[in-house]
Amino acid sequence: MGRRTGTRRVGIADVALKAGVSHATVSRVMNGNFTVDPAIAQRVRDAAAELNYQPNPVGRSLALGKTDTIGIVVPDLANPTFQAILRGLSMAAAQDGYRVLIADSSEVSSEEAILAGEARRRCDGLVLCAPRMGDAELEELAPSLHPMVLINRSTTETRVPSLEVDYSQGVQELAEHLVGLGHTSIAFLAGPARSASNRARMAGLDKFRAAHPGVELRMLEGGSSFETGHEAVDEVLASGATGVLAFNDLVAMGLLSGLHERGVRVPEDISLTGFDDIPFARYTTPPLTTAAVPITELGERAWHSLRALIRNAEAPDEETTFQPRLEIRGSTGPAGT
Amino acid sequence: MGRRTGTRRVGIADVALKAGVSHATVSRVMNGNFTVDPAIAQRVRDAAAELNYQPNPVGRSLALGKTDTIGIVVPDLANPTFQAILRGLSMAAAQDGYRVLIADSSEVSSEEAILAGEARRRCDGLVLCAPRMGDAELEELAPSLHPMVLINRSTTETRVPSLEVDYSQGVQELAEHLVGLGHTSIAFLAGPARSASNRARMAGLDKFRAAHPGVELRMLEGGSSFETGHEAVDEVLASGATGVLAFNDLVAMGLLSGLHERGVRVPEDISLTGFDDIPFARYTTPPLTTAAVPITELGERAWHSLRALIRNAEAPDEETTFQPRLEIRGSTGPAGT
DNA sequence: GAATCCTGAGAAAGCGTTTTCTCGAAACGT
DNA sequence: ACGTTTCGAGAAAACGCTTTCTCAGGATTC
Numbered sequence A, B: 001m002g003r004r005t006g007t008r009r010v011g012i013a014d015v016a017l018k019a020g021v022s023h024a025t026v027s028r029v030m031n032g033n034f035t036v037d038p039a040i041a042q043r044v045r046d047a048a049a050e051l052n053y054q055p056n057p058v059g060r061s062l063a064l065g066k067t068d069t070i071g072i073v074v075p076d077l078a079n080p081t082f083q084a085i086l087r088g089l090s091m092a093a094a095q096d097g098y099r100v101l102i103a104d105s106s107e108v109s110s111e112e113a114i115l116a117g118e119a120r121r122r123c124d125g126l127v128l129c130a131p132r133m134g135d136a137e138l139e140e141l142a143p144s145l146h147p148m149v150l151i152n153r154s155t156t157e158t159r160v161p162s163l164e165v166d167y168s169q170g171v172q173e174l175a176e177h178l179v180g181l182g183h184t185s186i187a188f189l190a191g192p193a194r195s196a197s198n199r200a201r202m203a204g205l206d207k208f209r210a211a212h213p214g215v216e217l218r219m220l221e222g223g224s225s226f227e228t229g230h231e232a233v234d235e236v237l238a239s240g241a242t243g244v245l246a247f248n249d250l251v252a253m254g255l256l257s258g259l260h261e262r263g264v265r266v267p268e269d270i271s272l273t274g275f276d277d278i279p280f281a282r283y284t285t286p287p288l289t290t291a292a293v294p295i296t297e298l299g300e301r302a303w304h305s306l307r308a309l310i311r312n313a314e315a316p317d318e319e320t321t322f323q324p325r326l327e328i329r330g331s332t333g334p335a336g337t
Numbered sequence C: 001g002a003a004t005c006c007t008g009a010g011a012a013a014g015c016g017t018t019t020t021c022t023c024g025a026a027a028c029g030t
Numbered sequence D: 001a002c003g004t005t006t007c008g009a010g011a012a013a014a015c016g017c018t019t020t021c022t023c024a025g026g027a028t029t030c
Helices: A012-019 A023-030 A038-051 A057-064 A080-095 A109-122 A135-145 A167-180 A196-211 A226-231 A233-239 A249-262 A279-283 A295-312 B012-019 B023-030 B038-051 B057-064 B080-095 B109-122 B135-145 B167-180 B196-211 B226-231 B233-239 B249-261 B279-283 B295-312
Strands: A069-074 A099-104 A125-129 A148-151 A162-165 A185-189 A216-220 A243-246 A271-273 A290-292 A319-322 A325-327 B069-074 B099-104 B125-129 B148-151 B162-165 B185-189 B216-220 B243-246 B271-273 B290-292 B319-322 B325-327
Touching: A012 A023, A012 A038, A023 A038, A057 B057, A057 B109, A069 A080, A069 A109, A080 A099, A080 A125, A080 A295, A080 B099, A099 A109, A099 B080, A109 A125, A109 A135, A109 B057, A125 A295, A148 A295, A162 A295, A167 A185, A167 A196, A167 A243, A167 A271, A167 A290, A167 A325, A185 A196, A185 A233, A196 A216, A216 A233, A226 A249, A226 B279, A233 A249, A243 A249, A249 A271, A249 A279, A249 B279, A279 B226, A279 B249, A295 A319, B012 B023, B012 B038, B023 B038, B069 B080, B069 B109, B080 B099, B080 B125, B080 B295, B099 B109, B109 B125, B109 B135, B125 B295, B148 B295, B162 B295, B167 B185, B167 B196, B167 B243, B167 B271, B167 B290, B167 B325, B185 B233, B196 B216, B216 B233, B226 B249, B233 B249, B243 B249, B249 B271, B249 B279, B295 B319
Parallel strands: A069 A099, A069 A125, A125 A148, A148 A162, A162 A319, A185 A216, A185 A243, A243 A271, B069 B099, B069 B125, B125 B148, B148 B162, B162 B319, B185 B216, B185 B243, B243 B271
Antiparallel strands: A099 B099, A290 A325, B290 B325
């Protein structure tokens, strides 16, 4: 039995009483059902307005079996990439009258399943963003999460729409760009080990390596934050590389700042690339050469897929891959002598 | 009558049937009510596990009169400041088992009341972040939104806990810092007109002006984004100021980038300050002198206030003001000759 | 051994809606 | 004028849960 706070909220019953009609009629009027006598309808509307009646969404949800809410699970809300996805998702969903509920797993992959399940139950659908969990677990979880769309991951057993970025291709293009500038010693400052997008980059670099036997390519341990980049300065310098591919723009910015502190000139001494093209990338000094991913659009598209799923209940199971676009700016230049 | 999708979700009734007990008993077991025979409780748990039963949160919410969800309304989710507040809020609320629902008003102040009301009805509480609406409207709206906490705004009639940043003090300190470096011609690149925090900065600068009659202080129209800063380069140069106070770090970064493109050296030719100390601020070249606001903590504290409100139902009506801390970095230096 | 207390579990009410079902009255056709 | 359809609105069921109320049966007491 629901507890009541001091002054009870005005409910449909109050309106019905005031207008001298039944609950049902009030409901019909509120939902624009036209099988109601215009005079009575007006009386109901007046009563509702006077009492400032606002339907209780929870009761409505229970009766309707929908909440007009979707959930999103991200590994780390501090990451601008996920923020941008969230924003795109939220804006697009809002257009259709949906709100978004957020769940941050804080990179703890064991929490993801629980968070996702909980969020899914509260909502009409779910966006699972770059989950860190293993393939097997994801596969097993997927059916119970429907309707859901995946970002930067995909499943094979279950049909789940997924939106992916071709990190492999993007990082290859960046590497090619460096080679084109004459760099023959390149370092890759990697991302989080559990990240699928990092694995994709690795795969891309394997291909690159095969295509360019003459280029020396070193892999450096890393992460996904400023700090990672900033702390990697020594390692990068020790590697002797003249071209550095950072995991993402954040890492690149941290590294850029560290190099600057050391008096290492970019791009004269070292060329540096990021990934994602976050808004900040074009405002660093020098502006960052990067692979642009339409991140906000990714969130928007995620909503469109999810919406289709929610409406049709049948999957329009698409698998979209976004191609990053090379964005050449000032942080890369010809290899020094 | 709720519509049923093909395969109905497993409900409490299914578990009750399987365990051979009543709904009530299942509910008791699921909620850790110990007035249940251990043997029966185990049978219920087994049945629940076997059916993979998960209580429906909507039904639960209706019965309990709470949703374990709070809402936040922000003017612009693209702004790192609001992102950080959201993050702090979300993390803190998650600790207590609450989730957060987001609503972005896209700086459209007329939408705020509707969004806020809607969000509030869906949730157990609301955080209204830097609302753009007028004082009168805010005052009128406040009672219907309880429990709620305000960020960067406050009310006088209604008692609403509010968390504010002393922008006035912060901007004065930044200005003093410039004066201390010998700058006598200063420009303020203002923020959005509707922003209360911008008005606070203005007020602070009025005080500053009164205290330093000898210093020339110009006000320049602006905004809150990179672009604003970037586009303001000409105006700033035309003003002849050697010290520039940007509305926030974003604007400062845009301006910094623009100045750099023009070959203007920072801080040798122009000293530049931001505001907020977003994570990016320390990684620009040169690193940004700014007034540090513990933004994430702001979100965290917002949750603590809101939690108190939700629990006590009686307001611990605090009015907290955060003092920004001057963060002197490389973007400010002695005034040139 | 009977009256009383306690324990544990089922029945049912309630949370606030929507929607089906039902039925009286008005409108229509012959 | 009577039977049939249509229309509009109320009664009630349903959504899925929690919790009060109620009561049967075993334990306790004198």
